[in-house]
Amino acid sequence: MNIFTPPHLRMAALGLVLGLVSVSALAQGVYRIVGPDGRVSYSDQPPPAANARPVASGSSGAGGGASAQLPFELRQVASRYPVVLYTSPECAPCNSGRNLLNARGIPYSEKTITTFEDAEALKRLSGQSSLPFVTIGSQQIKGYSDGEWTQFLDAAGYPKQSALPSAYRRAAPTPLVAVAPVAAPAPATTAQTQPVEAPAPSVAPPVTNPAGIRF
Structure with a gap:
């Protein structure tokens, strides 16, 4: 298009270009933006990274x-x-x-x-x-x-x-929150104390028991 193009053709071409730009913007996506006051708005421009x-x-x-x-x-x-x-x-x-x-x-x-x-x-x-x-x-x-x-x-x-x-x-x-398995507690390793039996008292054989047999 040059300066010799009739005005009505220049306006038609400009409208076509603007229409293509609008379609391109819509094709990029519609963004739902929630403001600090909770108000929801829609825009073809992405929200600031800080609000994402x-x-x-x-x-x-x-x-x-x-x-x-x-x-x-x-x-x-x-x-x-x-x-x-x-x-x-x-x-x-x-x-x-x-x-x-x-x-x-x-x-x-x-x-x-x-x-x-x-x-x-x-x-x-x-x-x-x-x-x-x-x-x-x-x-x-x-x-x-x-x-x-x-x-x-x-x-x-x-x-x-x-x-x-x-x-x-x-x-x-x-x-949403992964649950990590809880490991089972290790069995106690402390050995139980076994009672110690006292040795049997030594019984001296009576004098009348020459064989020395214990009862």
Whole structure:
């Protein structure tokens, strides 16, 4: 486009460029930002690193070693935006969230909240104890909402239909806080003191017992 291009064509070209920029920004993802006052906002710009909440160590959206079984594009998305689902056995909405992820073929890891230590770790991670709780990369979603979960999965680049291979096996759920086995106490090595028997007193044979036989 040069200075001799008619004005209406220049405006149309500029609008097309701005439209492409907007689409590119949306393709990068939508970010859910929680401010210091607890107010939630959405932006196409990532939150400052200081406000990012870390994902629990050992979490993987590709089911651990099963990530090698994933198609290349799905493996790339899962490595950039791993999905971790936090559930409990008594949580009915957790089943709805799990069914959504399974139906869509999302590779995710599941952390269960069953102990007091698990609940305390969840509070430190999410700021509250409500379930289900899901993280998509650094984004946190509290509670189950079909529309909200779908929006963030789409923004992350996950396919709308399952692309998991038939041989894919998801890792079993694990507790949020790993419980280290407690070693059994070593048996006591102190030997018990055995009573010492006193020697039998020596009885002198009577004078009338010449053979010296003791009774």
